[in-house]
Amino acid sequence: MTALPMRRIPFDFDDDLPFVWNPRNPSFSTFMNIVSVFAVAFEKMLVAAVREALPSITDPAVAEEATDFLRQEGQHATCHRRHLKSLVAHYPGLQETFDEVIASYDELTATKSVNYRLAYIADLEATFTPFFKLLLDNEEVLFRPGDDRVASLLMWHFVEEVEHRSSALVVYDAVVDNDWYRVRVLPSVVKHLYAAARIVADGMNEHVPFAERGMDANNIKPALSLRNAMIARIPWLRSDEPVPMPALGEVPWSQKITSAARVLLSQTPFHDPAKEPLPEFADDWFKRYERGDDVAHWYSSTPTAAS
Numbered sequence: 001m002t003a004l005p006m007r008r009i010p011f012d013f014d015d016d017l018p019f020v021w022n023p024r025n026p027s028f029s030t031f032m033n034i035v036s037v038f039a040v041a042f043e044k045m046l047v048a049a050v051r052e053a054l055p056s057i058t059d060p061a062v063a064e065e066a067t068d069f070l071r072q073e074g075q076h077a078t079c080h081r082r083h084l085k086s087l088v089a090h091y092p093g094l095q096e097t098f099d100e101v102i103a104s105y106d107e108l109t110a111t112k113s114v115n116y117r118l119a120y121i122a123d124l125e126a127t128f129t130p131f132f133k134l135l136l137d138n139e140e141v142l143f144r145p146g147d148d149r150v151a152s153l154l155m156w157h158f159v160e161e162v163e164h165r166s167s168a169l170v171v172y173d174a175v176v177d178n179d180w181y182r183v184r185v186l187p188s189v190v191k192h193l194y195a196a197a198r199i200v201a202d203g204m205n206e207h208v209p210f211a212e213r214g215m216d217a218n219n220i221k222p223a224l225s226l227r228n229a230m231i232a233r234i235p236w237l238r239s240d241e242p243v244p245m246p247a248l249g250e251v252p253w254s255q256k257i258t259s260a261a262r263v264l265l266s267q268t269p270f271h272d273p274a275k276e277p278l279p280e281f282a283d284d285w286f287k288r289y290e291r292g293d294d295v296a297h298w299y300s301s302t303p304t305a306a307s
């Protein structure tokens with residue numbers, strides 16, 4: 001395992017940041033705003049759990065990976081907090097929603113065993129590489145048309161999730177050492193995730209005017225997108241009301257199915273994230289970062305063929 005560097009990237013979010021940061025795709029914009037809230041709340045819980053587990057990790061290599069892992073996650077939460085601050089500047093009521101989600105994760109920290117929290121973290125982090133590969137493989141349609149600052153924040157976060165794809169499981173195995181426990185707690189993890197997502201979506205519906213979000217924030221759920229796509233193909237069920245394009249509406253179905261299958265496989269007991277296929281975009285990102293490009297403005301700083 002090579003060291004995981006902590007990269008401090010100067011993301012700048014002014015108070016002019018629109019809620020729908022990718023006007024071509026309000027659903028994806030909303031979805032990623034929800035991800036930003038989770039980045040703060042979930043990663044706060046993660047950092048606390050890994051810190052609590054550290055004294056019981058005896059293997060120095062694992063302890064080093066755990067420390068690097070929580071530093072990267074701490075940096076993610078810090079930068080997403082800046083994104084949320086900018087949203088709150090526009091929609092002050094959202095602060096209450098964000099506090100409620102953070103409180104829901106703080107409650108896990110206060111009431112659940114460290115083994116449970118490490119299982120939660122390992123379960124969720126295992127889904128990231130297959131899911132973020134799908135997003136990064138389609139960055140041209142999902143991120144490029146949007147606000148460069150938000151797109152750059154998300155893409156940085158996702159490539160680092162791919163970079164530390166094994167860390168949560170390495171820590172879990174060192175402390176809990178039970179391949180089946182994380183499978184057993186999965187239903188309760190999913191239940192908590194859904195409840196937290198509901199808090200965020202309801203809060204966005206309440207505090208962001210419809211004209212500025214363009215959709216019901218609860219409609220980003222993948223099952224609903226699938227249902228809407230099917231209904232749109234059946235003439236007598238089709239509604240005359242405009243339905244926004246699903247968040248991943250421009251992503252090929254074959255890729256979505258592969259990603260969904262890999263996400264499901266990631267929850268099986270002997271899953272090894274090290275064997276996951278990786279997005280090519282991650283290599284480009286690391287190369288540009290290494291040569292000192294402005295990765296906080298990924299698209300506007302991309303060298304053109306003429307430069």
Ligand SMILES: [Fe+2]
Nearest residue numbers: 043073076161
């Ligand atoms: Fe993260």
Ligand SMILES: [Fe+2]
Nearest residue numbers: 073125161164
């Ligand atoms: Fe992570």
